[in-house]
Amino acid sequence: MNIRNIAIIAHVDHGKTTLVDKILHHTNVFRANQETGELIMDNNDLEKERGITILSKNVSVEYKGVKINVIDTPGHADFGGEVERVLKMADGVILLVDAFEGPMPQTRFVLQKALQLKLKPIVVINKVDKANCRPDEVHDAVFELFFNLDATEEQLNFPTYYGSGKNGWFNDSVTQCEDITPLLDGILKHVPEPQIPEGNLQLQITSLDYSTFLGRIAVGRVARGSIKENQPISLVQTDGSIKKSRVRELYVFEALGKKKVTEVEAGDICAVVGLEDFNIGDTIADFDAPEALPVISVDEPTMNMLFSINNSPFFGKDGKFVTSRHLRDRLIKETEKNLALRVVDTDSADSFLVYGRGILHLGVLIETMRREGFELTVGQPQVILKTVDGKKSEPYETLVVDVPQEFASKVIDLVTRRKGEMLIMETKGDMQHLEFEIPSRGLIGLRTQMLTNTAGEAVMAHRFNDYKPWKGPIPGRNNGVLIAKEAGTTTGYSLDKLQDRGFFFVDPGEDVYKGMIIGENNKPGDLVVNPNEGKKLTNMRASGSDAATSIAPKTLMTLEECMEYIQQDECIEVTPNHIRMRKTYLDEEDRKRFAKSMKADGVA
Structure with a gap:
């Protein structure tokens, strides 16, 4: 066929x-x-x-x-x-x-x-x-x-x-x-028919599937030869080692499902059941004379985040998987099928550095883990720096923005403040098409600000370009945050009195803990507030003084928005039912000591 x-x-x-x-x-x-x-x-x-x-x-x-x-x-x-x-x-x-x-x-x-x-x-x-x-x-x-x-x-x-x-x-x-x-x-x-070279079996595993009945399934295209059910094969791994194994079952893709077959000829895509300990990029080859195909090369990750166990006072209330062993096993499992991801152990047994392609890439992993029942804490995304020709270098990206003409100047101002340089400006219909070169650091937190400044009209896209010399510091978030002073349940009375300080990420009646970020301050600098204070009740009543409090509803933020919002001394607590932002050090005195040590390191 x-x-x-x-x-x-x-x-x-x-x-x-x-x-x-x-x-x-x-x-x-x-x-x-x-x-x-x-x-x-x-x-x-x-x-x-x-x-x-x-x-x-x-x-x-x-x-x-x-x-x-x-x-x-x-x-x-x-x-x-x-x-x-x-x-x-x-x-x-x-x-x-x-x-x-x-x-x-x-x-x-x-x-x-x-x-x-x-x-x-x-x-x-x-x-x-x-x-x-x-x-x-x-x-x-x-x-x-x-x-x-x-x-x-x-x-x-x-x-x-x-x-x-x-x-x-x-x-x-x-x-x-x-x-x-x-x-x-x-x-x-x-489209040409598959070109089949002469020789014995070669099939490179390019994708993984999983079935609760069959276990892990290897998916790939038969490059040459043919593969049969029950055939003994050699599995040539990416490091050059060879394992002997046997094909238990074979499937080809048919419509939206799979069909069981006894043999697959070269050129077709198939799923192989029965192999153990295989990874993407491994080659299924002839049993007696195995020959490996070239290893799949994937571009390097450009960003990393610190994944840790959840150590907040609300630890263990929501999730099923809360220990560092659970976290490590799940991250290692993800690297088997997610080629652009890397996991590195840190000095602490409870924390792991996870390298990925961008905020969405890491955000989808965190969201998937959250739905599986994991509790974890993630830190601020950091770009990966390299030394190129003796100079400190960082990743740069090409940023493309399509926006109505009346907002073009706001977009240019936003991007140039984040060390971006405009390359192209042209008119496409009634839209302005702008292209910039910008350090990857400058993209963190940019989407939210851009949508706010363009009334949601901007369409932005970006892709990794190259490593270039470091551009110097980029200004982060302008305003500070409101931090809960002590654990308790927020009250409408207290939030109403604090409304002139900023806006909130919590509603009345929510549980909070000391050091949790409950809102954004109107001014630079963090502010510790007490959102749990109740009204002192007396027998005296005055007409009009007990009018219903009118509190603005809380600002809802997605996981990616939180990842772009937090600063270096902050992190996100992720559980199956909640996404909370908090300070890394919950105690105010610890935070002051950490800030002092950071300042001293900066001077040094």
């Missing part, structure tokens, strides 16, 4: 998962009366809530007697590690581009990886039904991008399709047609 392996890559929100939906519906994967909903591939709870793809997934459809393996990939730069490894399974890529926004930073990042792997590209310009779209300009911009990324002559001669994923049509011109048949025909025509 003919096979085509294709990955769909695009910037976040350009419509990858919607396109996969349309392919599934068009190839009659579902019964006519079956309820499927939208964004079928985003089946993880976090993906549904956030409307983004976090994990890459495989799906297989049959069209005109040809099996098409489709790989849906994440669009956020933070999950680039997912994309880099799954592209190894593909022979071609569909590059999906928004007809208004055009190529964005993440488009460039993933396309570069695909072109380096010599994959055949098909360009799809989506959302041509939107007002103010500009498909011809976007096509020219895509061509320019290919040229800048040193695409080969053959890759530059890419076919282009236009359409609307939402309305379910794609054509080789801007003229609307019935459905997505022209695009599927284009996949069969332009």
Whole structure:
């Protein structure tokens, strides 16, 4: 049977998962009366809530007697590690581009990886039904991008399709047609069949799956030879060591599920059951004469955070997993399938340094652990510094912001204050398109401020660029915080009296502890307050003096917003039911001693 392996890559929100939906519906994967909903591939709870793809997934459809393996990939730069490894399974890529926004930073990042792997590209310009779209300009911009990324002559001669994923049509011109048949025909025509070299079995594990019945499952594409059920094999690990093992069961992808088979030929993607102690990047090879495939290389992480056990007074109230052993085992388990993540032990047995690609990458890990029942404390995200040519260097990113023209000056001011330099400023329709080069440190906390200053209109995206010399200190949060003086339950009476001091992250009736951050101060500098004071009741009453207190509702902050908000001497307590910010040292005297020692280190 003919096979085509294709990955769909695009910037976040350009419509990858919607396109996969349309392919599934068009190839009659579902019964006519079956309820499927939208964004079928985003089946993880976090993906549904956030409307983004976090994990890459495989799906297989049959069209005109040809099996098409489709790989849906994440669009956020933070999950680039997912994309880099799954592209190894593909022979071609569909590059999906928004007809208004055009190529964005993440488009460039993933396309570069695909072109380096010599994959055949098909360009799809989506959302041509939107007002103010500009498909011809976007096509020219895509061509320019290919040229800048040193695409080969053959890759530059890419076919282009236009359409609307939402309305379910794609054509080789801007003229609307019935459905997505022209695009599927284009996949069969332009994507090459897998090229199979001579030789015995080679299969590189590029993805992991897990089943409560079968345990860990290795997923990858058979590069050469064939793999059979019950076959003895050699597992060549990334460090060069070889383990002997046996294939217990074999599955191929069919529609949204898997089908059990006895043999898989080279070129197809399969799932292997029965192997133990394998990792992504290992090669399943011939039993007698094993040959390893090149190790998958993933870009280095650019940010780290300190993960510790929860040592607050509310420790153990919510979570099931609270010890350092639980925390360590879970983090090590995550590194097996999350290639861009690193975990390093620290001097303390209760703390671990976790390295990742960005705030969203680490935030999704923390949120997943929280839902699994873990309690932990995380510190302020820090960028990873290196010494390049004898100079202290830090990671820089390319930041792209699309914003209405009246807010452009505010955006430029915000970014330049954080040591960003403007590279491009141009008008796209009624939006201003701005591109900056900015240290990664400057991006921490920027999104919240930018959305506030542009009335929520700014669309920003960024990707890692390179390590460059250190730019000097960047101003952090302007205002101090309000800190609870003692443990207790907050009262409306007390919060009402403190309202002129700032705004709150707690409502009346919530439990707080000494050293917990309960609000933001209106001025620089931290302020210790007592939110638990009750009203002294007497028998005397005066008309009007007991009018109901009117307290502004608390400010709700997401986990990522908290990660961007906290400073060096603060941390976040994460439990299954609560996300609280607190000072690292809960006692005021300890905080003063810590501040003094920091000052002394700075002088030294």
